[in-house]
Amino acid sequence: MNTRQLLKLGVPQDLLASAQRAVDRAAQRSQRRGKDIRQQVVDVLARPADFASDPCFASFAGELLASFNPVPPLEPLVPGLSYRTWGTDIDHAAHAQMEQACALPMAVGAALMPDAHVGYGLPIGGVLALEGAVCPYGVGVDIGCRMKLSILDMPRETLDDKQGLFCDALERGTRFGIGCVHNPPRDHAVMDEDWHVSRVTREHKDKARKQLGTSGSGNHFVEFGELTLDRPDAELGLEAGTYTALMSHSGSRGVGASVCDTYSSIARRALPKQYGDVGRLAWLSLATQEGQDYWAAMNLMGQYAAANHDVIHRLVSKLLGARILGGVENHHNFAWRETHSGREVIVHRKGATPAGPGVLGVIPGSMADPAFIVRGKGNAESLHSAAHGAGRRMSRTQARSQYRWGAVQKDLAKKGVKVLSAGADEVPYVYKNIHEVMAAQSDLVEVVARFDPRIVKMCGDGSQAED
Numbered sequence: 001m002n003t004r005q006l007l008k009l010g011v012p013q014d015l016l017a018s019a020q021r022a023v024d025r026a027a028q029r030s031q032r033r034g035k036d037i038r039q040q041v042v043d044v045l046a047r048p049a050d051f052a053s054d055p056c057f058a059s060f061a062g063e064l065l066a067s068f069n070p071v072p073p074l075e076p077l078v079p080g081l082s083y084r085t086w087g088t089d090i091d092h093a094a095h096a097q098m099e100q101a102c103a104l105p106m107a108v109g110a111a112l113m114p115d116a117h118v119g120y121g122l123p124i125g126g127v128l129a130l131e132g133a134v135c136p137y138g139v140g141v142d143i144g145c146r147m148k149l150s151i152l153d154m155p156r157e158t159l160d161d162k163q164g165l166f167c168d169a170l171e172r173g174t175r176f177g178i179g180c181v182h183n184p185p186r187d188h189a190v191m192d193e194d195w196h197v198s199r200v201t202r203e204h205k206d207k208a209r210k211q212l213g214t215s216g217s218g219n220h221f222v223e224f225g226e227l228t229l230d231r232p233d234a235e236l237g238l239e240a241g242t243y244t245a246l247m248s249h250s251g252s253r254g255v256g257a258s259v260c261d262t263y264s265s266i267a268r269r270a271l272p273k274q275y276g277d278v279g280r281l282a283w284l285s286l287a288t289q290e291g292q293d294y295w296a297a298m299n300l301m302g303q304y305a306a307a308n309h310d311v312i313h314r315l316v317s318k319l320l321g322a323r324i325l326g327g328v329e330n331h332h333n334f335a336w337r338e339t340h341s342g343r344e345v346i347v348h349r350k351g352a353t354p355a356g357p358g359v360l361g362v363i364p365g366s367m368a369d370p371a372f373i374v375r376g377k378g379n380a381e382s383l384h385s386a387a388h389g390a391g392r393r394m395s396r397t398q399a400r401s402q403y404r405w406g407a408v409q410k411d412l413a414k415k416g417v418k419v420l421s422a423g424a425d426e427v428p429y430v431y432k433n434i435h436e437v438m439a440a441q442s443d444l445v446e447v448v449a450r451f452d453p454r455i456v457k458m459c460g461d462g463s464q465a466e467d
Contacts, residue, residue: 001038009038010045014276015063017269022060029056059288063270081107084381087114087440089393089432094123101138101281106130108345111382113352114440115391115432121280124351124392127385129338130283131345134295136264137280138348140333142216143259143298144305145251147353147362147388148329149227149373149451150313151236152322154244156226159454163418165320166224166455170420173316174215174222176459179254181210186315188212190307197296200262204255208304211253213311217459219426220250221367222312224455233448235360236373237326244322245451247371248312249364251333252301259301263294286346302334328373330354330361332388340383347383355379355386355445363445364389365434367426367456368417372438374445386444390434396425403427417453421460 001023003016011019019041026037044051044061051061081102085095094116101122102110109129116125121137128138159166175182191212195205215222227245229238252259267282270290275282284291309329317324335348353361355376363386364371378384394402405424412419412428438447 001034001041005038006041009041011041012064014269014271014273015060017266018060018063022057026056059290062285062288063272081110083110083112085112085116086382086387086444087116087437089436090114090116090125091118093118094125097121097123098126100278101126101128104130104135104278104281104283105275106133106283108343109340109347109383111385113382113385113387114437115351115387115389117392119350122348122350125387126348126350127352127383128348128350129340129345129383130348131343132287133283133285134291134298134335134346135281135283135348136260136267136294137282138350139260139298139335140350141257141260142251142253142333143256143301144303144331145249145333146305146309146329146331147247147249147364148309148313148327149245149247149362149371150317150324150327151227151238152244152246152317152320153325154320154322156242156244159224159226159244163455167418167420169316169319170222170224170455170457173319174312174457175213176215176217176220176421176457178217180214180216182213183210185209186213186311188307188311190303193300193303195300197300198259198293200258201255201297201300204258208253208255211255211308212304213308213315214253215248215250215308215312215459216253219458221422221456221458222246222248222316223367223453223457225371225451225453227373227449227451229449236328236448243325245327246313246316247362247364247451247453248309250305250308250312252305253308255304256301259294259297263290263297266290266294298335302331305331328360328362330359338384340380347385349385349388351388351391352385353388353445354384355382356384359384360448361386361445362451363387363434363438366390366428366431367419367422367453367458368412368415368428369431369434369453371434371451371453372447373449373451375448376445377443379444382444386441387437390431390437392430393432394430396430399425399427399430403429418455420455420457422456422458423460426458
């Protein structure tokens with residue numbers, strides 16, 4: 001059946017794509033003829049509630065019911081849903097995006113972190129709890145974008161004494177740039193996972209294999225630095241002192257972007273008419289097949305992002321001839337199924353770090369400013385979240401017009417930071433003051449250790465960020 005035939009049967013214009021997917025599933029899963037499937041569409045249009053559990057038509061029936069009956073707002077975790085903001089240096093557009101997110105019918109909790117700035121749909125630094133639904137752009141394009149810090153068995157002095165060795169390990173062990181790959185592809189157990197959980201992951205598995213262990217572009221980096229621990233930490237298994245560490249920031253690369261774009265488009269097509277203005281905040285009910293498919297694909301992308309970091313740290317430390325003693329890692333573009341105020345909700349942290357009671361995480365600054373290993377305090381108002389970094393204070397276009405990379409590189413060298421490659425849009429001055437950001441969230445996390453960058457590698461071709 002085609003869209004013209006579906007329209008003639010009475011399928012609403014904004015539900016044509018959903019109806020077509022249902023018809024295609026029915027044709028694939030049974031031997032029914034076109035006439036029988038056409039009659040089933042007519043039956044769904046007449047009695048959508050009767051098809052709530054139909055393997056082919058349940059999603060279409062649910063969307064049809066939603067178009068008849070506006071989704072009522074749910075009771076928020078805090079009466080009169082609003083959000084608390086940490087920090088003050090936040091643009092008005094980010095607040096406008098948070099206000100729109102709080103108006104979603106299934107939104108029950110929200111918070112805005114001190115590194116926040118405008119993004120797509122939900123702002124970077126936005127935290128949003130939905131009940132029974134997930135928003136692809138609430139997670140972000142770079143699904144599972146994360147931090148990983150590994151503590152090495154190399155004395156801190158070797159960062160200076162054997163700088164060439166460290167530089168060589170970064171140059172040969174990493175890949176940067178849009179579309180970059182490893183040749184030959186690297187191995188990791190993540191490629192043995194079920195990549196058939198959705199069409200988009202199945203079709204992009206080969207790309208994922210080639211890009212495994214690469215970092216892409218934008219604000220992604222891999223760097224060496226010195227880690228200072230002022231007091232012993234049993235969880236890290238380290239005594240107080242200064243250590244050599246390797247730190248990276250990247251996510252799920254091109255495949256994660258495809259997952260986000262695919263399911264955000266599906267979500268927007270399925271929006272009830274009265275919510276047509278939410279744009280990239282479009283959601284998928286987890287009671288639908290599409291919602292379950294996205295959830296499975298998102299979790300696979302989280303595993304893939306973690307594998308990317310694992311490969312990078314394995315390759316770079318091997319080239320350096322170092323052993324990894326331990327470390328910390330965390331996502332900051334993801335959605336988690338959590339319980340808050342006694343209710344199960346889906347917590348989206350887009351550019352926000354999980355900060356539950358005792359949870360370790362890494363919050364970076366810039367190539368010239370420190371990063372911090374932190375331990376969460378489990379603040380209920382932030383939905384157990386914290387900032388994911390310093391946060392941008394100007395756009396990439398502004399940065400490229402205002403700064404010249406050559407001059408900045410010389411200034412960084414005087415401060416003891418060697419940058420192997422980067423772009424003018426990532427110079428330290430485009431970021432907020434990380435110390436002010438950390439001070440603004442002292443009730444969210446405690447600082448465990450400080451990481452100071454010494455040798456940095458980023459994408460140097462000026463290409464846009466993938467996240």
